[in-house]
Amino acid sequence: MVEPLLEVTGVVKRFGGIAASDGVDLAVATGECHALIGPNGAGKTTLIAEIAGELSPDAGRIVFDGKDITKEPAPRRPRLGLARSFQITCLIPSFTALENASLALQAHQGHSFRFWRDARRDSSLRDPARGVLARVGLEDRADIPVGELAHGEQRALEIGLALALEPRLLLLDEPMAGMGPADAARMVGLLEGLKGHVSILLVEHDMDAVFRLADRVSVLVYGKVIASGRPEDVRADPEVRRAYLGEEG
Amino acid sequence: MARLDRPLIAVLVVFGLLALVPVYAVAFQQPFYLSLFARVMIFALAAISLDLVLGFGGMVSFGHAAYLGVGAYAVGILAYHGVDSALVQWGVAILASALVALFVGAISLRTSGMYFIMITLAFAQMLYYLAVSLKAYGGDDGLPILKRGSLGPINLASNVQLYYLILGFLALFLYLGHRVVRSRFGRVLEGAKWNERRTIALGIAPYRYRLVAFVLSGTVCGLAGALLATLTTFVSPSYMAWTRSGEIIVMVVLGGISTLTGPVIGAVVLLILEEILAKLTIHWMLILGPILVLVVLFARRGLWGWIVGRHG
């Protein structure tokens, strides 16, 4: 039995009287694309934040690649192989797309206690940064400040920054949020290209994308995983239909 | 090779004019201008150091005058005990301000927002009261320095030579500052300022970078303090008054925050303005106060932004 790449066991997170995570059990196998679906307020983003280290669980364990990372601070997790993208676009607003990518590469290459060389002219940053942008289709938009990028381009850059960290596991929080059909199709194509190369935990509402991309699906409702398995099995599960798909009609 | 664009021309003009001040002062026998502009340049140095943490780092430090004071007192106390070498005096000043900045920064940077502002202010005030309580070194009245230190072939007793030395330091640290903010370190600092969450998600821990920036800033400000003591041959707790910290912040914002060169302009304008207003009325603070409020409310890009337009 191969160890899962990511194993979340009994994770609990309370905010006041509400348990956003109420004993979450989840496993992502190496190389798989695992989708996490659930109604609004189910606690999906909270769980991503806990796996990424932004939030500290009140109870439970998070094991990544055999190592217990529950107490690891957030900045250390990319170095361990975890990279996340945000549901609400979270880029450096005054930097260009290239500069955002360069910063990601700086972080990936080690420490940044270098005080002399001009980072903007550093080819060991600039060239790979262009490569990162090319991977997500933004090579022509390199010198545009991110505030002026279209929404779809910003979402693509979010993925790009996560990829720049060369992670073993991508934590994608609604990458297609707010996208029109053309952009969404492009994003699905991009993610399909990643399958097999990197493991993915994908939070998404777009059901077409989920069933196209996911090897397995877990359903999160009120902070608990109520079903987990192959997409067609989950789709047919009556409890899931009642709790989630039924509401969508 | 840097292109000859507006910002570079502006910098050359400013330094050119500053370099001509001693010529004017000697030719027209107005030594007052020599000491005035020497003081201006010292505060410009302090303002540049503050811009690193305030402009590029996003850290509103309201206690930078403390480093001026530490640097000045290092020189004053050493001189009092007979240590005459300027190299030693300034060296100790730099070391002392670095240590103080390390202590203050290590604690303050664990907080943010208004906590950070209040804590940096509080620590500066602590040092002010410490200086006041040091009766052996003059306390509230301050400590005179008998003579300026010796610096090998350079005669610091000569106002002109000291002036050019200060000018040299200003130019050097302006250049170094520009290198630092354009480096990888500078990018991390700025990235963390604009979006700390994203920076952390990339795997960067902002605290250590901010602490280093804070120490660098405090150290350069300490050097400015040492130069101030050497120039005025006097140290006093008033160098660390919290209003002094406010003045330096004003210089940075007035000149143009996050530009490094802007603060130099800001220091020149603010100190010259204070001189002019003081001659007009003894109640000049009544005018400066509202001017400040209006500048903050309406003028967003500072004087440097106005000088270099959109090219800066």
Next chain:
Amino acid sequence: MDPLLFLTQALNGLQLGIMLFLLAAGLTLVFGIMNLVNLAHGSLYMVGAYLMAAFQGWTGSFVLGLLLAVPATLVVGVLVELIVLRRLYDRDHLDQVLATFGLILFFNELVRVIWGPAALFVSIPKALEGTVVIVPGAPYPIYRLAIIVVGLAVAGFLSWLVTRTRTGALIRAGAANRTMVAALGIDIGLLFTLVFGLGAALAGLAGAMAAPLLSVESGMGDGVLILTFVVIVIGGVGSIRGAFVAAVLVGVVDTVGRAFLPILLREIFNRSVANAAGPALASMLIYLLMAAILAFRPRGLFSVRNG
């Protein structure tokens, strides 16, 4: 160590703490609810003291002076809020710091223009002159006791206001989560002006009561402002309870520390070292206390902010 001296100093510390509480209570609400760094709070304290001196001079009565000075300071505070501070709520902290710094310079000079550079004096009312014997051998000034009593009464009133009235509930909610309160449709502008006015009145009261004890002069609010900051940092932004605990703590530690640390040092070290280090260390005491507390609780003892 002389227990009677300790008692007297502890009471002095309590009195200082009460004063700091009056200033900190209003300011911590302004920080917490309006997210506004207001450096000019010390100026309101100063204005309260000056108005007290002026009104007591005109009416010849301490009580009338107090009854006029406090509302007048409230009016000044509300005017400052309407004219300047309103425009700062949406600005970043740096802008707020600069603008309110400008206000300090303005007010410090304004009082000099109106009342001259010399310090003013306010006399303690006849009824509160002299001392009372609390413990045999320890006479304590009645006026200082009166300040403690008034301060505790105000603390009680604030506690009632904040925990038992609808306005108080709004204030607490606003301190914890400003955006939520606005989203609930509350007239946020009115709430802000109310909170600011309350803070101004408290600052004015503190200034007016302090007037007989200190010299009323330009810049008297500056040192006290920074002490207030220390109190708020230790107590936690937005918490009145925190402000009370921290204020008393700071007041007592500072006063008792200044009185006894030099004595304590003289027991351990020789006289010259103790005389040099004593006052120096005593002046640093509360800042070191602040640093120690921040090491464990970066947001203060009773932090309430979560939104």
